[in-house]
Amino acid sequence: MSKALVVPALKRHTATVIVAHGLGDSGIGWIWLAENWRRRGKFEQVKFIFPNAPSIPITLNGGMSMPGWYDILSLGDINRREDEVGILKSREYFHSLISQETSNGIPSERIVVGGFSQGGAMSLISGLTCPQKLGGIFGLSSYLLLQGKMREMVPEDNPNKETPIFMGHGDQDEVVQYRWGKLTADTLKDWGWNVDFKTYPGLPHSADPDEIDDLENYLNERIPPVSDEEKPVESL
Numbered sequence: 001m002s003k004a005l006v007v008p009a010l011k012r013h014t015a016t017v018i019v020a021h022g023l024g025d026s027g028i029g030w031i032w033l034a035e036n037w038r039r040r041g042k043f044e045q046v047k048f049i050f051p052n053a054p055s056i057p058i059t060l061n062g063g064m065s066m067p068g069w070y071d072i073l074s075l076g077d078i079n080r081r082e083d084e085v086g087i088l089k090s091r092e093y094f095h096s097l098i099s100q101e102t103s104n105g106i107p108s109e110r111i112v113v114g115g116f117s118q119g120g121a122m123s124l125i126s127g128l129t130c131p132q133k134l135g136g137i138f139g140l141s142s143y144l145l146l147q148g149k150m151r152e153m154v155p156e157d158n159p160n161k162e163t164p165i166f167m168g169h170g171d172q173d174e175v176v177q178y179r180w181g182k183l184t185a186d187t188l189k190d191w192g193w194n195v196d197f198k199t200y201p202g203l204p205h206s207a208d209p210d211e212i213d214d215l216e217n218y219l220n221e222r223i224p225p226v227s228d229e230e231k232p233v234e235s236l
Contacts, residue, residue: 004051004097010044015135015223016102018049018094020119021140024066027052030116033212041215045225046105049097053119056086057119069122070145072140087125087145094126102132109173110223114138114215116207117176121145124165124184125153133148133159136222138166138215141176141205144184151191165195166218168211170203219236 005027011014019030027050034048053067060072070086094113102108109235112135120142127137128150137160144150165188169181178199187198196218200208 001125002047002052002054004227005031006050007031007038009047010038010226011226012045012226014226015043015044016047016049016112017043017219017223018051018113018115018123020051020094020099020113020115020123021053021067022115022117022119023058023068024071025116025119026067030053033196037081037155037210037216043219044222046223047101049101051093051097052224053090056152060077068072069118069163072118079190081124082146084146084149090122091126091129095120095130095218098126098130098132098134103166108132109135112136112138112219113229114140116140117205119171127163128160128188129153129155131155131186136166136218138168138218139184140168140207140211140215141170141173142167142184143176143180144187145190146186152175161192164218164222165193167195167197168200168205168208169197170208170212172202173205182235224234 021029030050037043053069055065056068057063057065058068070092071083074080098111101111113123113127120139125141125145127134167185169178170179185195188195198214202210
């Protein structure tokens with residue numbers, strides 16, 4: 001796995017956002033997100049991390065290797081047989097990124113993990129099963145992995161039960177079907193999590209300016225700026 005791309009905070013580093021790319025992409029494919037906010041003077045206290053998935057054979061693509069957080073066997077059914085080994089390996093990596101940030105002095109409640117498509121799916125399972133309380137979890141055009149086992153993987157004290165989750169999905173998504181995203185949000189709500197699911201009419205498997213605006217508002221709420229006199233709130 002190649003080194004993650006990092007956009008450092010412009011001012012005092014008080015929060016970190018980890019953004020995971022989708023299948024066949026790389027960290028640089030989403031660096032525009034930070035650049036957009038930098039140009040507009042947003043999130044100056046935030047360090048952005050854009051990890052790079054390893055190149056692995058993808059069964060769906062005839063075994064051709066490409067960047068992926070786990071193998072995909074089929075897109076026909078959300079309950080299909082999954083690459084559990086690959087998913088858990090990537091989850092361990094995301095948890096290590098979070099732990100590295102807390103080791104560097106960033107409270108876990110000032111860390112947000114999220115992503116797009118396969119990266120969003122990894123962010124959901126990594127965030128929900130994280131042993132530390134996070135500031136936020138988001139998934140764009142994503143879905144729930146290992147749904148038959150996921151709740152068993154949640155720490156006993158469920159530190160992120162109250163962590164607000166943001167999900168966005170286009171209703172014309174031809175890759176990760178809209179109904180999968182909606183089902184994921186509904187399932188997580190039924191299980192007791194706080195999910196804000198937004199629908200973007202006419203949007204295919206892509207990001208939308210309105211969606212990015214909604215994500216910006218979500219991050220503003222979850223990791224607001226800290227004044228020079230304040231210290232970031234330490235996690236319990």
